[in-house]
Every structure is written in structure tokens, then in C-alpha cells.
Amino acid sequence: MAAFRTRHLCSVAAALVLTVTAPAAVATATTSATATDAAALRQVLLVANNWDGTADVIKSTGDYARIGRINVIPDKDRRMAEINADPIRWIAFMTIRNSVGEGHDQFVDDMYSTPDGTSVVVSRPSFADVVSIDVATGAVNWRFPVSGYRADHMAVSPDGKRVAVSASTSNTVHVLDIDSGRQLGSYSTGDKPHENIFTKDGKYIWTMSIGDVTTALDAPWLDWTKGDRRVTVVDATTFQPVRTIDMRQRLDAIGLSDHSDAVRPAAFSPDESKLYFQVSFFNGFFEYDVATDRITRTKTLPENPATNDDRTTFVNDSRHHGLSMRPDGSKLCVAGTMDDYATVVDRATLQEGPLVPVSKPYWATVGGDGKDCVVSESGADQVTAIDFATGRKVVSVPVGDHPQRVRLGRVAADWTSPAG
Numbered sequence: 462m463a464a465f466r467t468r469h470l471c472s473v474a475a476a477l478v479l480t481v482t483a484p485a486a487v488a489t490a491t492t493s494a495t496a497t498d499a500a501a502l503r504q505v506l507l508v509a510n511n512w513d514g515t516a517d518v519i520k521s522t523g524d525y526a527r528i529g530r531i532n533v534i535p536d537k538d539r540r541m542a543e544i545n546a547d548p549i550r551w552i553a554f555m556t557i558r559n560s561v562g563e564g565h566d567q568f569v570d571d572m573y574s575t576p577d578g579t580s581v582v583v584s585r586p587s588f589a590d591v592v593s594i595d596v597a598t599g600a601v602n603w604r605f606p607v608s609g610y611r612a613d614h615m616a617v618s619p620d621g622k623r624v625a626v627s628a629s630t631s632n633t634v635h636v637l638d639i640d641s642g643r644q645l646g647s648y649s650t651g652d653k654p655h656e657n658i659f660t661k662d663g664k665y666i667w668t669m670s671i672g673d674v675t676t677a678l679d680a681p682w683l684d685w686t687k688g689d690r691r692v693t694v695v696d697a698t699t700f701q702p703v704r705t706i707d708m709r710q711r712l713d714a715i716g717l718s719d720h721s722d723a724v725r726p727a728a729f730s731p732d733e734s735k736l737y738f739q740v741s742f743f744n745g746f747f748e749y750d751v752a753t754d755r756i757t758r759t760k761t762l763p764e765n766p767a768t769n770d771d772r773t774t775f776v777n778d779s780r781h782h783g784l785s786m787r788p789d790g791s792k793l794c795v796a797g798t799m800d801d802y803a804t805v806v807d808r809a810t811l812q813e814g815p816l817v818p819v820s821k822p823y824w825a826t827v828g829g830d831g832k833d834c835v836v837s838e839s840g841a842d843q844v845t846a847i848d849f850a851t852g853r854k855v856v857s858v859p860v861g862d863h864p865q866r867v868r869l870g871r872v873a874a875d876w877t878s879p880a881g
Contacts, residue, residue, distance in 0.1 A: 503871065506521045506835060506867055506868070508837065508860045509569045509570060509866045510861030511565075512567070512861075512863040515532055515569070516531040516533050517529075517530050517860040519860070524858075525835070531581060531879070533585070534585065536604075540588045557586060557587050558587070561777055565863070568588070569583050569584070570584045571614050572870075573621075573868055574871050576622070579596060579597065580596060582594075584626050586629075589609065589610050591607065591635075592604045603642035608635070616657035616658055620663060622639055623638065623659075624637050625659070629654060632651065634695075635647045646700035649693075650668050651672070652671075652689045653672055654670050656668070657669075660697075664696070665697055667736075670690050674687070674723070680772070690709075691705055720743055724739075727739070731789070731790040735749065736748075737786070738784070744799075746760050746781070747760070762795065763800070763802075768800050775799055781799070782824070783803075783836060783837075789831075792805050792849045796822035801821065801822075802819060803822045803845070805849055817854050821840030834846070842860060842863065843860055844858050844864060845857040
């Protein structure tokens with residue numbers, strides 16, 4: 462197993478699909494135009510390098526070679542001047558650096574490309590904002606300051622037109638127009654909203670609140686001190702809640718009162734009847750049946766003997782952080798973060814495959830052709846592809862400092878980095 466290295470762990474890659482409904486004649490013309498546009502774009506993976514403030518653009522299949530790099534903090538000097546001039550913002554900035562940032566500034570957490578491939582939209586925790594960066598020029602198109610003092614995970618709607626971002630210190634999710642940055646709406650959540658997922662029809666957003674993950678009150682009997690942790694499901698048009706799920710009750714019902722109810726990364730089955738999710742401190746995941754509103758299966762994964770079982774050493778309360786599903790729903794890919802491995806799990810049997818040694822895997826997504834799982838190694842500054850079919854490593858590719866989210870996106874077919 463890879464050597465222990467402390468790295469920041471926070472909290473479903475979204476397919477950017479354009480949908481057109483029109484009369485037959487118009488639809489034919491639109492389909493032709495869309496095909497032309499698609500031919501001018503290439504699918505890529507975007508790797509968010511948190512401590513660098515950069516995004517690596519790599520191939521989405523094959524050898525996953527790096528194509529280029531984007532500076533996502535071109536306005537750093539201006540933002541720092543604003544922070545230094547405001548004592549409250551400076552205190553918040555330093556708190557982020559010395560708590561969840563582990564002594565580092567968090568310059569990029571999450572990112573998506575726009576449907577036309579001209580821009581990337583980035584959440585920047587330390588700057589408490591979301592920005593759109595022109596990938597051709599490197600310039601900022603628009604900036605949206607979130608409420609509170611920290612921006613976190615995002616999600617993009619299936620049509621690629623809306624982006625939802627968690628404002629973790631204000632218990633709010635903002636939903637923005639991806640092209641203009643205009644706020645379309647917002648809604649309240651539990652404490653510290655983290656992961657967001659749009660349903661595949663774009664009608665609902667599921668938001669998972671993880672509570673306070675920076676305290677040392679990590680013993681199971683002190684779990685109540687972590688705050689209000691719940692799953693909030695809202696109507697993506699009205700932004701009104703349609704359902705609230707308290708996993709504490711569902712865990713207690715299956716005799717797991719000693720497990721945290723802080724839902725971390727999650728993935729829906731293709732028909733969205735099941736939700737698979739990780740929680741704080743646990744080396745495994747759960748299966749939740751949406752219709753019956755209950756946890757139906759628990760999967761405990763192997764522990765690395767080298768992992769310190771002192772829960773206070775789990776960075777930001779995570780043990781396993783990263784979960785994705787093969788497009789056909791047959792396999793799950795799990796990032797065993799504190800145990801320094803990633804593994805592919807058969808969804809029917811919940812049997813894990815080989816434990817692939819990786820260093821602090823932070824996130825798991827699906828490659829462009831659906832054949833591989835791609836994990837970010839925050840402890841080794843690289844991403845590693847694992848074959849869903851065999852569970853074996855395919856390739857590792859170096860990226861920037863402390864990679865976090867990895868998302869599918871698009872850029873122009875002939876794109877090169879703004880700096881050349």
C-alpha cells in the first residue's frame with residue numbers, strides 16, 4: 462500500500478447532453494447543427510488541482526494523456542486585495558487555510574465545462590465564489606460570490622444549462638445559469654451542504670449536508686455534536702423542498718446507531734431506484750431504496766492494516782471518499798481514501814475486486830467511454846484509471862498539486878492551453 466500522506470478530503474460525473482424538442486423540419490436542421498457542433502468538440506476529463514488553482518485537461522479515454530492546463534485563479538491578486546482589506550473575510554480565509562485546507566489555500570474544488578466547450582465553471586472555496594473561465598483566453602467571463610465564506614461541491618443539470626453550488630458556511634445551495642452566472646434560485650439545506658446531484662430528467666436536485674467535519678469530537682457517542690445532517694431533495698424549477706431524508710433514522714433502523722449519518726459522495730443506479738452513498742468514518746457504503754425509503758444493503762470494505770484507526774486522524778472525517786457507477790449499473794468504483802486503495806465492486810453481489818494501491822484517492826468518476834473508473838490520487842498528484850471489467854489498473858497520469866474532483870467535459874477539438 463502507498464505510504465500515508467495527509468491530504469484534504471472534502472465531499473457523479475454529469476453527462477453534458479443537449480436535448481432539443483421541435484417540429485420535424487426544425488428538428489432535422491437542429492440535429493444537423495448539433496452534429497456539426499459536436500464534431501468540433503472533443504470530450505475530455507477536467508481535473509481540479511485544489512492547492513495549485515489549476516485545472517488539468519486530459520484525454521477522457523485511452524492513455525488519459527494531458528492536453529493542457531487552465532489557470533482558474535487569473536484574478537488572484539484582486540481577490541487577495543479584497544480579502545486583506547476586510548478583517549472578517551481575512552479571518553474566514555485563514556480559517557479555511559488552517560482547517561479544511563490543512564495549511565493550504567483551496568483554490569478550486571469543482572468544475573464543469575459549458576455545453577459549447579468555450580468555458581469552464583469553477584467553484585473556489587477560499588475565494589467563496591464561482592467563476593466562468595474562457596478556455597481560449599484564460600479570462601474571467603463572470604463571477605458569482607456565494608453567500609457565506611466558502612464554496613464547495615457543484616452539480617450540472619443534464620442539459621448543461623444550470624449549475625448548483627453548495628455554499629457550505631451559509632447552509633445554502635445557489636443555482637446559476639451556466640452561461641451568464643445569473644442566479645436562478647437558491648434553497649436552504651442542513652449544516653454544511655456538500656454533494657449535489659441532479660436527477661437525470663433535471664427535475665430534482667439532491668443535496669447532502671455533512672455537518673461539522675473539522676472538530677475533534679469524533680467518537681461515535683459525540684456524533685450528535687456534528688450538526689444537522691440530512692438529504693434535501695428540491696424541485697429544480699421552484700427550488701422548494703419536496704423531501705427530506707434523515708439517514709440517522711434509517712441507520713438506527715438496521716442497528717447501526719454507531720455509524721455517522723453524514724452522507725458524502727453518492728451515485729444513483731441508472732433507473733434512479735437505488736442510491737449508493739458513503740458516510741463519514743466508514744470504510745464502505747450503503748444502498749438506499751428510494752421508493753421504500755430504507756437502507757437495503759451495507760457493504761464493508763477491507764481495512765488497510767497500515768491505516769491508523771484513530772478517527773481523529775481521518776482528514777475532515779472521511780475514511781472512504783469517492784464513488785461512481787459504470788453506466789450499465791453493473792459495477793461501482795470506490796475510492797478507499799484513508800486505506801490507500803481503490804476497488805471495483807460488483808453491484809449484484811457487492812463483492813469487491815482487486816484492491817488497487819493508490820495514494821489518498823479522493824474522487825472517482827467514469828471515463829468517456831464508460832469502460833474505466835478514474836480516481837484522483839490526492840496523495841500522489843496523479844489520476845489513475847481502473848478497468849471496470851477486470852478491476853485492474855490501466856494507467857496513471859501526473860497532474861497538479863492535490864487533485865480533487867474529476868469531471869467529464871468538452872473543449873474545442875483544436876484547443877490548446879491559453880498560455881500556449
